[in-house]
Amino acid sequence: xxxxxxxxxxxxxxxxxxxxxxxxxxxxxxxxxxxxxxxxxxxxxxxxxxxxxxxxxxxxxxxxxxxxxxxxxxxxxxxxxxxxxxxxxxxxxxxxxxxxxxxxxxxxxxxxxxxxxxxxxxxxxxxxxxxxxxxxxxxxxxxxxxxxxxxxxxxxxxxxxxxxxxxxxxxxxxxxxxxxxxxxxxxxxxxxxxxxxxxxxxxxxxxxxxxxxxxxxxxxxxxxxxxxxxxxxxxxxxxxxxxxxxxxxxxxxxxxxxxxxxxxxxxxxxxxxxxxxxxxxxxxxxxxxxxxxxxxxxxxxxx
Amino acid sequence: xxxxxxxxxxxxxxxxxxxxxxxxxxxxxxxxxxxxxxxxxxxxxxxxxxxxxxxxxxxxxxxxxxxxxxxxxxxxxxxxxxxxxxxxxxxxxxxxxxxxxxxxxxxxxxxxxxxxxxxxxxxxxxxxxxxxxxxxxxxxxxxxxxxxxxxxxxxxxxxxxxxxxxxxxxxxxxxxxxxxxxxxxxxxxxxxxxxxxxxxxxxxxxxxxxxxxxxxxxxxxxxxxxxxxxxxxxxxxxxxxxxxxxxxxxxxxxxxxxxxxxxxxxxxxxxxxxxxxxxxxxxxxxxxxxxxxxxxxxxxxx
Numbered sequence: 001x002x003x004x005x006x007x008x009x010x011x012x013x014x015x016x017x018x019x020x021x022x023x024x025x026x027x028x029x030x031x032x033x034x035x036x037x038x039x040x041x042x043x044x045x046x047x048x049x050x051x052x053x054x055x056x057x058x059x060x061x062x063x064x065x066x067x068x069x070x071x072x073x074x075x076x077x078x079x080x081x082x083x084x085x086x087x088x089x090x091x092x093x094x095x096x097x098x099x100x101x102x103x104x105x106x107x108x109x110x111x112x113x114x115x116x117x118x119x120x121x122x123x124x125x126x127x128x129x130x131x132x133x134x135x136x137x138x139x140x141x142x143x144x145x146x147x148x149x150x151x152x153x154x155x156x157x158x159x160x161x162x163x164x165x166x167x168x169x170x171x172x173x174x175x176x177x178x179x180x181x182x183x184x185x186x187x188x189x190x191x192x193x194x195x196x197x198x199x200x201x202x203x204x205x206x207x208x209x210x211x212x213x214x215x216x217x218x219x220x221x222x223x224x225x226x227x228x229x230x231x232x233x234x235x236x237x238x239x240x241x242x243x244x245x246x247x248x249x250x251x252x253x254x255x256x257x258x259x260x261x262x263x264x265x266x267x268x269x270x271x272x273x274x275x276x277x278x279x280x281x282x283x284x285x286x287x288x289x290x291x292x293x294x295x296x297x298x299x300x301x302x303x
Numbered sequence: 304x305x306x307x308x309x310x311x312x313x314x315x316x317x318x319x320x321x322x323x324x325x326x327x328x329x330x331x332x333x334x335x336x337x338x339x340x341x342x343x344x345x346x347x348x349x350x351x352x353x354x355x356x357x358x359x360x361x362x363x364x365x366x367x368x369x370x371x372x373x374x375x376x377x378x379x380x381x382x383x384x385x386x387x388x389x390x391x392x393x394x395x396x397x398x399x400x401x402x403x404x405x406x407x408x409x410x411x412x413x414x415x416x417x418x419x420x421x422x423x424x425x426x427x428x429x430x431x432x433x434x435x436x437x438x439x440x441x442x443x444x445x446x447x448x449x450x451x452x453x454x455x456x457x458x459x460x461x462x463x464x465x466x467x468x469x470x471x472x473x474x475x476x477x478x479x480x481x482x483x484x485x486x487x488x489x490x491x492x493x494x495x496x497x498x499x500x501x502x503x504x505x506x507x508x509x510x511x512x513x514x515x516x517x518x519x520x521x522x523x524x525x526x527x528x529x530x531x532x533x534x535x536x537x538x539x540x541x542x543x544x545x546x547x548x549x550x551x552x553x554x555x556x557x558x559x560x561x562x563x564x565x566x567x568x569x570x571x572x573x574x575x576x577x578x579x580x581x582x583x584x585x586x587x588x589x590x591x592x593x594x595x596x597x598x599x600x601x602x603x604x605x
Contacts, residue, residue, distance in 0.1 A: 006413075006491055030401050034412050037398060041415055044430045044479065045422075061444030064433055116325050123318035131326060133594060138333040140590040142540045144562050144579040146336035148343060148572050172332045175325050204317055233423035235543040239563070251425045255546065267433075274426040285421035289414055292421060293487055300488060300533045301597045 006293065052076070052272035059268035075272040079257075091273055094253035098232065099280065101163045101249075105170040106227035109178045112171070113223050114216060117182020118208050122194055132183070136301070139176035147240045154241055163248055165241050170231045178223050181298045185219035186212065218291070225288055226295030229281050250277050337583065344576035351570040363577040373578065375553075376561040379470040383557060384538040386474035387481075391534055392527075394478055395485020402486070403493040413490075417483035424480070428547025431476045435548070437461035469554045477544055481537065485530050492526035493519065525600075532593045536586050558582055 019027070051059050055072035082090035119125070120132050150169075154160040189212065197207040238249035257273045285292055344363055346356035367373045398416055402409050419427075434445040439459045443451060447459040462472040496519060504514045542559040549555045551564055558578060566575035 006487065006494065027406075030406060033397075034401050034406070034408075037401075038412060038415055041419065041479065041482075044427060044434060044476075045418075047430050047433065061433060061436055061438065062442065062448070064444045065448065112325060116322050119318040119322050123315065125315040125319040125322075131322075133598060134334075135325075135329055136594055137587075137590065138329050140536055140586060141333065141337070142559070142579065142582045142586055144540075144559060145340050145583040146333065147340075147579065148566060148576050149336045149339035150332075151566075152572075172328045175329055179325070229421055233425075233543075235423065235425050235546070240566075251423060251543075254423075254425050255428075267429075270429045274429045278422045278426045281421045281423070282418065285418055286414075289417065293417065296420065296484060296487060297491065300484075300529055301594075302488060302491065302529060 048271050048275045052275050056266055056268045075268040079269050079272040094250050098250040101167050102231040105167040105231055106224045108171045109174040109227045110220050110223045113178025113182045116179040117186050118212055120183040121186035123204050135176040143236055169237045174227050181223050182219050221291045222294045225291050232281050340576045343572050344580050348573045349571045363573045376556045376558050380557040382470035383474050386471045387477045387538050388534045390478040391481045391485055394482040396489055398486040399489035416486055419480040420483050424543040425547040431548045435462035437464040463549055463555050488526055488530050492523045496522045532589055535589050539585050
């Protein structure tokens with residue numbers, strides 16, 4: 001797995017001999033560049049954080065980079081509840097609802113992915129490689145190419161205002177990547193383990209449940225995080241399938257929030273709202289970033 | 304071999320039945336829906352009032368060619384893609400180059416370089432809207448203010464509001480988000496090169512610069528290929544980023560945004576599906592050869 005390569009230990013300095021002047025120069029140059037890039041990457045989130053601490057009205061473009069004069073958390077509860085500024089919808093409610101459906105769809109996706117992955121890796125049927133390739137192509141398609149019939153379908157069925165439409169969409173269109181991640185993970189499990197089970201007259205399903213599944217935790221974490229992050233951040237399905245209803249998915253709520261429903265735009269609230277909706281995926285990333293990276297590399301077929 | 308699919312149905316039928324629901328789902332919701340999209344794109348369903356659409360062949364596609372809004376969106380997409388791919392590849396490669404030998408604090412830098420990938424573009428739209436604000440000099444905020452402060456004030460510009468540079472300006476946030484991805488791919492590429500290669504060149508007395516140029520970089524050609532394909536297909540799909548920063552504004556419209564506008568504002572499903580099919584073809588053009596290449600490699604490694 002490519003992701004393992006990133007964890008490969010590379011000794012910062014192979015031998016302890018004194019560094020030559022040239023080496024010293026390059027080391028300083030590398031650190032200076034790394035720190036410079038660090039600042040560029042952190043800057044947008046820095047702007048979000050400082051401006052979310054300046055209250056509701058004291059936020060102006062010209063002092064975007066300044067630290068708050070005093071810590072003012074007043075924008076936080078207002079962004080969360082909508083309050084008098086955004087009475088039409090509350091970010092908090094939308095986030096809770098989104099969390100609920102995103103967790104559901106991630107769990108369903110992981111279970112389906114695990115079963116499919118086992119079959120494509122260890123229990124192949126005639127033509128399974130072709131089917132798998134067709135799955136893979138489904139991973140890369142622009143969803144615009146399926147969206148209009150999908151909109152017609154859910155509208156005709158009268159379920160276009162339901163959050164379950166989004167659960168189904170994320171589960172179905174998540175099948176390819178989830179299958180891929182599990183299949184690659186299971187491919188690294190030695191065939192001998194399964195052959196031993198077959199010799200003992202265990203059924204394929206028995207082998208899956210008692211040998212393969214207990215080894216699957218890392219792949220489950222990768223898939224759960226991947227599906228969680230992509231469903232949470234999803235905007236395309238949300239805007240098409242729920243008609244952009246601001247009350248359903250968090251991405252559409254956020255868009256309505258930041259484009260402002262009232263005539264006046266309160267930047268302090270915008271910044272705070274953007275930061276709040278980013279927190280769940282950021283927290284997952286901070287604690288489980290390694291697994292997130294594996295999902296990413298799988299997406300490039302480099303898992 | 305016990306694990307190879309054998310001719311006896313009883314050995315594989317169980318597995319096949321377990322995947323069957325997924326196969327059906329992908330067949331219907333991916334391939335079936337694509338076929339349906341193609342079908343709508345060949346009818347005259349140009350508004351919600353058309354109740355019984357008639358077949359019109361490729362007319363919607365030929366209409367797109369003369370639709371200046373579409374060609375404008377397409378042009379924007381090309382501009383955006385160019386800056387995005389070049390910028391992200393170079394940025395990610397430099398980051399990988401700085402980290403590949405191992406350096407104290409690598410984990411710290413890497414974690415920060417990758418965090419933008421976890422955040423939604425709709426959420427970051429607010430900040431980029433500010434950072435790319437068009438005010439200059441005394442009224443400036445965002446990047447224009449930063450440029451002034453580091454003495455590069457002459458570089459101030461109106462970013463995504465400028466007449467010709469709008470699509471280029473929006474590549475900046477995209478580079479910010481995706482550079483970490485390229486870093487990860489290249490870093491994995493560097494670390495996959497056997498140490499012996501580097502050692503052997505060193506023993507032969509090659510300079511560090513020469514080792515990179517003649518030993519390491521050629522090994523990274525497949526990685527570069529992957530990077531270009533992935534960035535290319537991501538770029539074709541760009542949508543949230545544009546909406547998050549500048550909404551549906553004409554000046555920054557790309558193909559996916561125009562498709563959305565045609566579908567929802569004009570209820571012109573015929574046009575919407577035709578645009579979607581064009582997008583699909585563009586992506587298929589780069590993804591299908593890539594899939595074939597990946598599968599061939601996988602078979603060789605087996």
